[in-house]
Amino acid sequence: MSDETVEESGRYPFREIEKTWQVRWADASVHRAENESSRPKHYVLVMFPYPSGSGLHVGHCKNYVPGDVAARFKSMQGFNVLNPMGWDAFGQPAEQDAIKNGVNPRQIVPKLAEIYKKQLDILGVSYDWSREINTTSPEYYRWNQWIFLKLFEKGLAYRDFAPVNWCDNDKTVLANEEVVDGKCWRCGSVVQKRPLAQWKFKITAYADKLIEGLDKINWAEGVKTQQREWIGRSEGAEVDFAVMASPNPDNGEPKVENSESGSPLLGLGDKITVFTTRPDTLWGATFMVLSPEHPLVSQITTPEQKSSIESYISEAAKKSEADRTDDTKEKTGVFTGAYAVNPVNDAKVPIWIADYVLTGYGTGAIMAVPAHDQRDFEFARKYNLEIKVVVQPEGEKLDGATLDAAWPGDGTMASSGVIDGIPAGKGEGESVKAAIVHLATLGAGRGKIQFRLRDWLISRQRYWGTPIPIVHCLACGIVPVPESELPVVLPDIEEYRPGPDGRSPLSTVPEFVNCACPKCGGKAERETDTMAGAMDSSWYFLRFADPKNSERAFDTKIANDWMPIDTYIGGREHAVGHLLYCRFFTKFLHELGLCDADEPAASLKNQGMLNAYTPILSGTDKAIKPEEFVHYPREDWIAAYNQNKKPIPAERYVELDGVKSVEPIEVEFSWLKMSKSKKTAVTPDEMAEKYGADALRLYILFEAPFESDIQWSEERMNGTFRFLGRVWDIIMNVIEGSPSPDNAPDPSNGGPDKESEVRALRRKTHQSIAKVTDDLENFRFNTAVSALMILSESLRKFVNAGGTSHPAAREAAEALVLLLAPMAPHLADELWSRLGAEGFLYRTDWPKSDPALAAEDELTVVVQINGKLRDKLVVPAGTSREEQEAAALASEKIQSDLSCLTVRKVIVVPGKLVNIVAN
Ligand code: ANZ
Ligand code: ZN
Numbered sequence: 001m002s003d004e005t006v007e008e009s010g011r012y013p014f015r016e017i018e019k020t021w022q023v024r025w026a027d028a029s030v031h032r033a034e035n036e037s038s039r040p041k042h043y044v045l046v047m048f049p050y051p052s053g054s055g056l057h058v059g060h061c062k063n064y065v066p067g068d069v070a071a072r073f074k075s076m077q078g079f080n081v082l083n084p085m086g087w088d089a090f091g092q093p094a095e096q097d098a099i100k101n102g103v104n105p106r107q108i109v110p111k112l113a114e115i116y117k118k119q120l121d122i123l124g125v126s127y128d129w130s131r132e133i134n135t136t137s138p139e140y141y142r143w144n145q146w147i148f149l150k151l152f153e154k155g156l157a158y159r160d161f162a163p164v165n166w167c168d169n170d171k172t173v174l175a176n177e178e179v180v181d182g183k184c185w186r187c188g189s190v191v192q193k194r195p196l197a198q199w200k201f202k203i204t205a206y207a208d209k210l211i212e213g214l215d216k217i218n219w220a221e222g223v224k225t226q227q228r229e230w231i232g233r234s235e236g237a238e239v240d241f242a243v244m245a246s247p248n249p250d251n252g253e254p255k256v257e258n259s260e261s262g263s264p265l266l267g268l269g270d271k272i273t274v275f276t277t278r279p280d281t282l283w284g285a286t287f288m289v290l291s292p293e294h295p296l297v298s299q300i301t302t303p304e305q306k307s308s309i310e311s312y313i314s315e316a317a318k319k320s321e322a323d324r325t326d327d328t329k330e331k332t333g334v335f336t337g338a339y340a341v342n343p344v345n346d347a348k349v350p351i352w353i354a355d356y357v358l359t360g361y362g363t364g365a366i367m368a369v370p371a372h373d374q375r376d377f378e379f380a381r382k383y384n385l386e387i388k389v390v391v392q393p394e395g396e397k398l399d400g401a402t403l404d405a406a407w408p409g410d411g412t413m414a415s416s417g418v419i420d421g422i423p424a425g426k427g428e429g430e431s432v433k434a435a436i437v438h439l440a441t442l443g444a445g446r447g448k449i450q451f452r453l454r455d456w457l458i459s460r461q462r463y464w465g466t467p468i469p470i471v472h473c474l475a476c477g478i479v480p481v482p483e484s485e486l487p488v489v490l491p492d493i494e495e496y497r498p499g500p501d502g503r504s505p506l507s508t509v510p511e512f513v514n515c516a517c518p519k520c521g522g523k524a525e526r527e528t529d530t531m532a533g534a535m536d537s538s539w540y541f542l543r544f545a546d547p548k549n550s551e552r553a554f555d556t557k558i559a560n561d562w563m564p565i566d567t568y569i570g571g572r573e574h575a576v577g578h579l580l581y582c583r584f585f586t587k588f589l590h591e592l593g594l595c596d597a598d599e600p601a602a603s604l605k606n607q608g609m610l611n612a613y614t615p616i617l618s619g620t621d622k623a624i625k626p627e628e629f630v631h632y633p634r635e636d637w638i639a640a641y642n643q644n645k646k647p648i649p650a651e652r653y654v655e656l657d658g659v660k661s662v663e664p665i666e667v668e669f670s671w672l673k674m675s676k677s678k679k680t681a682v683t684p685d686e687m688a689e690k691y692g693a694d695a696l697r698l699y700i701l702f703e704a705p706f707e708s709d710i711q712w713s714e715e716r717m718n719g720t721f722r723f724l725g726r727v728w729d730i731i732m733n734v735i736e737g738s739p740s741p742d743n744a745p746d747p748s749n750g751g752p753d754k755e756s757e758v759r760a761l762r763r764k765t766h767q768s769i770a771k772v773t774d775d776l777e778n779f780r781f782n783t784a785v786s787a788l789m790i791l792s793e794s795l796r797k798f799v800n801a802g803g804t805s806h807p808a809a810r811e812a813a814e815a816l817v818l819l820l821a822p823m824a825p826h827l828a829d830e831l832w833s834r835l836g837a838e839g840f841l842y843r844t845d846w847p848k849s850d851p852a853l854a855a856e857d858e859l860t861v862v863v864q865i866n867g868k869l870r871d872k873l874v875v876p877a878g879t880s881r882e883e884q885e886a887a888a889l890a891s892e893k894i895q896s897d898l899s900c901l902t903v904r905k906v907i908v909v910p911g912k913l914v915n916i917v918a919n
Contacts, residue, residue, distance in 0.1 A: 012728040014692030018826040030840045031126040033082040042079035044071040047570030051112035054676035056119045059610035061700045067569045068125040072822035073776045076846040084544040086133035087113045091533035095464040099496045131547045135536035141466040142487035143553035156202040166194035173461045173502040198459035203584045207451040219604040223575045230576040232452025236277035239445040241340040243270045275362030280431035283416040284390035285367035288351045292316040293359035302337025316355040324355045331379040343444035377406035391424040461504040465530030473517035473524035504528040538585040560596045568601035608708040611671035612680035618647040618666035623678040628652045694824035695721035701781035734813040737804030758808045764794045765812045766854035772819045818847045863888045864915040888914035
C-alpha cells in the first residue's frame with residue numbers, strides 16, 4: 001500500500017487519538033461491569049481463545065470486533081454490559097510446544113496471554129479485564145475438579161473402556177490429530193485401536209433435554225439441526241430373538257456349544273436383542289446380522305465357521321466407521337452357522353455378521369428385513385437369503401423373488417399375522433404401534449427410543465490439562481478426592497511425552513501418583529489422566545459472572561443476575577462439540593440448583609471467516625508457503641492469475657531422504673482461511689499502526705455481512721480509512737464553523753431552497769438513527785456502516801452549501817458520532833469531546849429517532865394492472881386511500897392501458913400500492 005494515502009490523513013491523527021482514549025478508558029475503568037446495578041443486564045461473550053504462539057491476525061477480528069460493537073451498543077442503550085475475556089489455555093498445542101522446546105507450558109501461557117491482551121487492547125475492545133480468567137490456573141481448574149466430583153456423585157462421571165489410538169512402536173497413545181492417514185505421525189507405523197479404561201461423562205442422560213431445549217434458544221437453524229442430528233433420536237422397538245442351540249451334525253439332536261473362551265454355555269434361554277425403527281416389518285425379518293464386535297459372536301459361531309468368522313472380524317477392525325457405513329460400498333459378511341427364532345412367526349433365521357452393522361449403535365445387532373431395507377436387500381441378494389415382502393405399496397403386488405430394490409415406503413401390511421391389512425408407515429404409523437403392542441403380549445419386545453449421541457470421553461493421557469480428582473485404592477477401589485482437598489495441583493514435570501503403556505506423563509511422577517486413600521488411609525494411586533480441554537469451556541461463562549470467588553465455582557445469585565449469555569459469538573465449527581457440552585453442563589448445574597438458567601446462551605451468532613489469497617498447488621487445496629518457492633513474485637503472479645485464471649508454472653524445493661532438489665509445479669491462487677502457518681497472516685497491530693484500529697474495525701464490519709466470509713484486501717481497508725478521514729474533516733468543520741443560523745443553505749447561492757434542505761438533512765439524520773439502531777440490533781453491521789456513509793455525505797453537502805453552523809448540521813454531526821461510537825470508538829470519543837460533550841460515549845445515551853422527522857414527505861406508490869407493474873406515482877405522505885386510488889386511475893399511462901378493459905376491482909395499500917383488476 002502506498003504511504004501517500006496515509007500521509008493524506010495528517011488531518012486525522014488516529015495514532016494519538018487511539019492511544020489517548022485507550023489510556024483514558026483503562027484509567028476510568030469505563031468498561032467495568034457492575035454486579036449490582038439498577039440497569040438491565042446484557043451479557044456479550046465471544047468464545048474465548050486458545051492463546052497460541054502465533055498471536056492474533058486480522059482474521060480473528062471477525063468475531064472480536066462485532067462482539068465489541070454489540071457490547072458498546074448495548075451499553076449506550078442503557079444496559080449494564082458484561083463483556084469479559086480470558087484464556088482457554090489447556091490442551092494440545094501448548095503441550096506440543098513444550099515437548100518440542102522442553103519448556104513447561106506453564107511458563108509460556110502467561111506470556112502468550114499478555115500478547116493477546118495487548119493486541120485486543122490495540123483493537124480498542126471494551127473488555128472488563130478485571131474479570132480475566134485463565135483456565136490453567138489452579139483457581140480455575142479447581143472448579144473443573146469440583147464439577148467432576150458432582151458429576152461423579154450423581155453417577156454421571158464413570159470409567160469405561162474406550163478405544164484409543166495406539167502406536168505400538170512408540171508405545172504411546174496418539175491424539176486424533178497425531179494420526180495421519182491411519183499412521184503414527186512420528187514413526188509412520190500403523191495405528192491400532194486399543195481399549196483403555198477412561199473417564200466418560202454421561203451426556204446421553206440429557207439427550208432428550210438437549211433436543212427439547214433447542215426450541216427455546218435463538219441460534220442459527222444450521223447449528224440446531226446439526227445438534228439434532230448428532231443427538232439422533234430414533235423411535236422404534238427392541239425385539240428379542242431366541243438363539244437356537246446348534247444342531248448336532250451326528251444325531252440331529254440339539255447340542256449345546258461351548259465357546260473356547262470359556263464363556264457360559266449357550267442355553268435355550270439366550271437371546272439377541274435388536275433395535276429397529278420398523279418393528280412392523282418383523283414378519284419380513286428373514287435373517288439377523290450382528291456387528292463383528294458383538295459379544296455373542298464367539299459363543300454362537302459353529303466350529304465350521306470359526307476361521308472365516310475370525311478373519312472377517314480382524315479385517316473389520318481395520319475399517320473406519322465412515323467406511324463401514326458408506327452406502328456405495330458392496331456389503332460383505334459371514335454366516336456364523338447359528339440360527340435364531342423370529343418371535344412373531346417362529347421362523348428359523350440364520351445369524352450373520354457384517355460390518356455395516358455398527359457396534360456403537362442400538363444393540364449392535366439387527367433383524368434384517370431385505371424387502372424393506374436397502375442395505376439388507378443388497379446383502380440378501382449377494383448371499384442368496386430369503387426376501388419376503390410384508391408391506392405392499394398402494395396398488396402394487398411386490399414379490400420378493402423378483403424385487404429389484406427394497407421398498408422402504410408406505411403401503412399396507414401383508415403376510416404379517418395379526419397386523420395384516422393395517423396401513424404401514426414409519427414413526428407414527430399405525431402398524432408400528434400395533435406391532436409394539438403385539439410384541440408386548442408375546443413378551444418379546446418393547447417400545448424404545450434410541451439416541452445416536454455417545455457419552456463424552458473426557459480422559460486424556462496427557463500432561464497439560466486438569467488432573468482428574470480420583471484416587472485408586474487397592475482396598476476401596478475408585479475413591480473421589482474430598483472437596484476440601486481440591487485443587488489437585490498439576491505438578492511441574494520434566495518429560496511431557498506420554499508414559500509407558502499409553503499412560504499419561506503424570507504416571508512417571510511418583511510424588512504425584514503415590515498418595516493415601518482418602519477413605520481408608522491405605523496406600524493408593526492418583527488417577528493420572530487429565531481432562532479434555534473442552535471441560536474448561538463448558539462452564540467458563542458462569543465463572544465470568546463471579547471470577548474471583550475462592551469459595552465456590554460461582555455465586556448463584558450473581559450468576560443468576562448475569563445469565564444467560566444474551567449474545568454469544570463464535571464459529572459454527574463448534575456446533576456439536578463445545579456448543580453441545582456447554583448446554584449439557586448448564587442443564588446439569590441448573591439441576592443442582594446452582595443457576596436458574598438451563599441454557600447457556602439465549603442467542604448465538606456465528607461469524608464468517610476471513611480468507612487470504614493463498615498460492616496453492618494446482619488442482620488441490622494445498623497451500624504453498626512462500627519459502628517453498630525458488631522464486632515467488634507474488635504480486636505479478638496474482639495479476640497474471642487473475643487475468644486468465646490459468647495455472648502458473650513455478651519451482652519449489654523438495655527434500656527426499658535428506659537430499660534437496662527442485663521440482664516443477666503449477667500454482668494457482670485460492671481464498672483460504674488466513675493463517676500464520678500458511679504465511680498469509682496480517683496482524684491487527686500492523687494495520688492499526690498504518691490505518692488505525694478504527695479503520696480496521698470498520699473494514700471488518702463493512703466488507704461483508706457478519707455471517708459471510710471476507711476476502712482480505714488491504715486496499716479495501718484503505719477505503720474505510722478514508723471514510724473516517726472524511727468524517728473527521730466534516731465534523732471538525734461543524735465544530736469550527738461560526739454559530740450563525742444565517743449560514744444555512746442559501747438558495748441565492750445556487751443552493752436549493754433552505755427550508756427543504758434543512759428538512760431533508762434532519763430527515764436523513766433521524767432515518768439513519770432508526771436504520772443503524774435496527775441494523776446493530778440484528779448484526780447487520782455492513783449496512784449500518786453504509787447508512788453512516790450516506791449520512792456523512794448528506795452532512796458534507798449541507799456543510800459545503802454553507803450550512804456549517806446550522807443547528808441541523810450540529811444535530812447530524814452529533815448523531816453521526818453517536819452512531820459511529822460502537823464501531824469506531826476512538827474517533828467517536830475524540831469527536832464527541834471536541835463537540836463539547838463530557839464523559840465517555842460508552843456511558844452516553846444512544847440517540848432516538850423522531851418518527852415525525854424521519855417520515856418521508858413523499859411516497860412512491862406502485863400501480864399494477866392484474867398484478868403487473870404498469871406505473872409508479874409519487875404522492876404526498878398522508879394521502880388518503882381514496883385520493884391514492886383516484887391518482888392511480890388518473891395516470892395517463894394507466895388510462896391508456898385500461899382503454900379496452902373494464903375495471904372490476906381496485907385494491908389500495910395506502911402509501912404503497914394500487915392494484916387494478918380489469919378484463
Ligand atoms: C429393521 C428395519 C426394517 C430397519 C426396515 C429399517 C428399515 P436409525 O433411524 O438410524 O435409528 N440398525 C439398528 N442398529 C444398527 C446398527 N448398530 N448398525 C447398523 N444399522 C442398525 O435406524 C435404525 C435402523 O437401522 C434399524 O431399523 C435397523 O434396521 C438399523 F424396513 O430394523 B431397521
Ligand atoms: Zn482405600
